[in-house]
Amino acid sequence: MTAFMIKEAIGLLAVTIVFFQLRNFLRWRALKIWGQQHGCQDPKIVPNKLPWGLERYSVLITGFDGIDPLEDIIRKRSEKMGCHTYRTFSAFNSSVVGTSEPENIQAVLATKFHDFDIGIARQKNFFDMLGNGIFTAEGERWSHYRHQLRPQFTRDQVSDLDSAEKHFQVLLKTLPEENALGWIEGIDIMPFIYRFTMDVSTEFLFGQSVNSQSNTLNALDSGNRKDLKEDMDFAEAMDEAQKTILFRIQMKSFYWLYSPKKFKKACEIVKSFGDRFVRVALDPDYKRAPVLPGQKPKFVLLEELIEETRDPVELRDQILHLLLAGRDTTSALISWTIALLSRHPEAFDRLRRSIIEHFGTEIQPTNELTFTSLKGCKELTYVLHETLRLYPIVPINGRKAVRDTFLPTGGGPDGKSPVAIRKGETVGYHTYVMQRRKDIWGENADEFHPTRWEGRKLGWEMIPFSGGPRVCIGQQYALNEASFVIVKMLQRYDKIEALDMTAPLKKSLSLTLAPGNGVKVKLHKAAS
Secondary structure (H helix, E strand, O other), X not given: OHHHHHHHHXXXXXXXXXXXXHHHHHHHHXXXXXXXXXXXXXXXXXXXXXXXXXXXXXXXXXXXXXXXXXXXXXHHHHHHHOOOEEEEXXXXXXXXXXXXXXXXXXXXXXXXXXXXXXXXXXXXXXXXXXXXXXXXXXXXXXXXXXXXXXXXXXXXXXXXXXXXXXXXXXXXXXXXXXXXXXXXXXXXXXXHHHHHHHHHHHHHHHOOOOOHHHXXXXXHHHOOHHHHHHHHHHHHHHHHHHHHHXXXXXXXXXXXXXXXXXXXXHHHHHHHHHHHHXXXXXXXXXXXXXXXXXXXXXXOHHHHHHOOOOOHHHHHHHHHHHHHHHHHHXXXXXXXXXXXXXXXXXXXXXXXXXXXXXXXXXXXXXXXXXXXXXHOOHHHHHHHHHHHHHOOXXXXXXXXXXXXXXEEEEEOOOOOXXXXXXXXXXXXXXXXXXXXXXXXXXXXXXXXXXXXXXXXXXXOOOOEOEOHHHOOOOHHHHHHHHHHHHHHHHHHEEEEXXXXXXXXXXXXXXXXXXXXXXXXXXXXXXXX
8 A cells, every 4th residue: 555655656746747847848938939029049058067056056055154155156157158148047947047237137127127026035035034115025015115215315314414423423432542653553443333324324213323332332341241242132133134034045935944043033133123113103102302493303214104104013114124224235335445445545545635625634624524515525436436336235136027028138149139038037137247347347347446437427337226116215325424434534544554455355245245354454543
């Protein structure tokens, strides 16, 4: 009886495999016929060393230790294929078209926006930590969130730098004192930057800052490490959850198989953090901070959202989405900028001269730091653009086709023909690779040269904040805050030097791209 049941099971399995393989074959044949009607040709195919390309899943076991996935996997694959658009076939009849072609990325994000969505795997992956929000929603729900948040990121709201000034002064107080020669020797400034953006973001979102910078200083001074750990719980939980989500993304549709207790605990901490502020804001006895005569009312994003909805879960999820972007995106941009300037003294000196010319020194400022004045400092804009070109905050991303469609280029022997994309197929777009292409940026594409931006405008070959209808609504907030910090740093310090000027800059890739080994520098305070 048992042998008979085993035979039946094997037979059923064989029939199932044949059915799915036949259906897959017929779907590809139908796509090819449809594609030919639109002038499509196949892109190059990445060869599989093992059946279904199982070798590509080895990172699920080994991780990325000792590997730079952006350079050693994605960019290397593009160079080996000798093209910028290619197709990869994997297990369970899945396929991915990878591209670093500006024209294709424009199609996915803008001109063919309605042919793609972010995919159920991304939505479910983020849900455990962030719930439903603008980064994970689709269709009408996404439109609702976008409409709800857009008024909160007008120029008037994002250009208020009072909070940034206050928290930057706290940052300076937490730095070690300069020695007799005016140097702060050997400091990793990245944790200070992360705490700064956390403090500014929470004040913008909740109306009150978590004051992580001053709490850290007080805890270190008093020796109360327990209090310090409690203050760091949320930041550590968010970092831990992001690492797990990145790992789960590699598992694609099987992400749900990996959900360790540590991840669940981290997600609980993140959500309870948001719940705390929402409860306070929804309390009937809660009152906005009084406005003193002659003062401008303080903008608090959560209070503005409550005018739209009083659903505590929706409010929490929205502010967590924005907090992730406000903290991680801006801090990564500032950290990369300081890291690059510390290794390129000529670029540092050129930028500092421009800043002094526009804004004066720390002791003798000549121009107020505003949204408009910061935008008017061209050299600063060039430095930020060049930083984002080399180290895009989101270096890889993707969309899933919701219908049969095509990309405008990448097919055929010359790579110039359209490429048919099957419904359900993922298009992965590689911003990191595109923004380092030598045929676009020149032979020095891997080098930091802010002057390349003189007379150059942003196009689809450079998308640091994505593009199309889902372009980042907080990009001006991030750029304004980053500009403010860089100006204040260079007004105060006339030298920022890397402790190691030659070692390659390591990358830390989670949901955003940040320096992997911190930003270890020494700072020289300018003479008064």
